[in-house]
Amino acid sequence: MTILVTGATGKVGRNVVTGLLAAGRTVRAISRSPGRAGLPEDVEVLHADLADPRTLRAALHGVDKVFVFPTAPDGTRALTAAAAHAGVRHLVLLSSTVPGYPEPDPISDAHLAHERIVREAGLPWTFVRPGGFMANDLAWADSVRTGGVVRDPCPDSAVALIDERDIAAVAVAALLDDAHAGRVHEITGPQSLTPVQRTRILARAIGRPLRLELQPADEFVRTVTGRGYPPEYATAMLDFGAHFAVAPGPVLPAVERVTGRPSHTYADWAARYADRFR
Numbered sequence: 001m002t003i004l005v006t007g008a009t010g011k012v013g014r015n016v017v018t019g020l021l022a023a024g025r026t027v028r029a030i031s032r033s034p035g036r037a038g039l040p041e042d043v044e045v046l047h048a049d050l051a052d053p054r055t056l057r058a059a060l061h062g063v064d065k066v067f068v069f070p071t072a073p074d075g076t077r078a079l080t081a082a083a084a085h086a087g088v089r090h091l092v093l094l095s096s097t098v099p100g101y102p103e104p105d106p107i108s109d110a111h112l113a114h115e116r117i118v119r120e121a122g123l124p125w126t127f128v129r130p131g132g133f134m135a136n137d138l139a140w141a142d143s144v145r146t147g148g149v150v151r152d153p154c155p156d157s158a159v160a161l162i163d164e165r166d167i168a169a170v171a172v173a174a175l176l177d178d179a180h181a182g183r184v185h186e187i188t189g190p191q192s193l194t195p196v197q198r199t200r201i202l203a204r205a206i207g208r209p210l211r212l213e214l215q216p217a218d219e220f221v222r223t224v225t226g227r228g229y230p231p232e233y234a235t236a237m238l239d240f241g242a243h244f245a246v247a248p249g250p251v252l253p254a255v256e257r258v259t260g261r262p263s264h265t266y267a268d269w270a271a272r273y274a275d276r277f278r
């Protein structure tokens with residue numbers, strides 16, 4: 001039976017594809033640009049756009065399970081409707097941890113909207129809720145390469161960032177085993193670290209001294225909006241940063257519980273991506 005991976009060309013999706021192939025599964029991927037997808041040869045890559053429901057029917061033909069990458073809510077609605085129509089048996093959604101503040105925040109609201117849509121599809125589901133990705137620190141790569149500087153607005157904010165390979169490994173475990181239906185996996189990396197600590201680890205990985213500078217909030221907001229996110233997301237990230245400077249983010253055990261092996265450390269991740277910072 002075929003497993004469909006959406007978001008297959010992204011940071012998590014690529015690792016979901018390789019994990020499923022390693023488990024001997026038949027994998028189909030969708031992309032808006034299949035010619036540039038760069039996925040392994042054994043993957044069937046189809047053109048489809050989650051913003052265009054007409055492209056989804058063929059992608060879901062003969063599919064048993066789906067890795068659901070959240071784009072816009074309408075895309076998730078179209079995908080889950082097409083999945084229900086095609087007789088899909090299990091949806092595994094990439095969601096996000098919800099910090100559980102008294103006040104709602106727009107980033108968590110967006111992910112909870114995707115979760116609601118998936119629940120309403122009436123199919124068995126699993127939610128994979130990672131905290132912040134280690135890959136977010138690739139935003140430091142340009143200033144590290146050009147000047148040996150990390151610029152961050154919340155240098156004392158401690159969070160247990162997670163390696164994208166571990167997020168994918170949890171999603172793959174859920175796609176391979178129906179026992180994950182109805183479960184929510186809240187996952188983090190193995191250590192709660194501040195930007196000050198991550199800068200030291202990164203410096204060791206690339207073999208160069210690095211300096212950490214406080215990034216003014218308005219510059220951070222411009223950086224985030226420049227990547228296409230709304231300004232209120234940037235404000236929410238600054239609020240998270242202030243919160244975790246006072247109360248370090250938790251380290252959760254679910255990656256090891258679900259996959260049977262420990263999650264990758266920040267040092268592992270930094271060694272893997274060192275060339276991007278050199």
Ligand SMILES: NC(=O)c1ccc[n+]([C@@H]2O[C@H](COP(=O)([O-])OP(=O)(O)OC[C@H]3O[C@@H](n4cnc5c(N)ncnc54)[C@H](OP(=O)(O)O)[C@@H]3O)[C@@H](O)[C@H]2O)c1
Pocket residue numbers: 006007008009010011012013030031032033037048049050051069070071075094095096097130131132133136
């Ligand atoms: N960064 C964090 O700390 C964090 C934490 C928790 C959760 N998350 C969530 O994780 C996700 C990661 O996002 P990202 O921007 O970093 O992703 P990414 O790795 O850049 O990947 C984006 C993927 O989405 C696909 N895509 C985008 N629009 C599409 C459309 N209309 N139709 C079909 N495919 C589409 C792209 O495929 P093609 O271009 O090939 O079509 C690509 O595979 C987000 O949903 C985010 O909210 C992030």
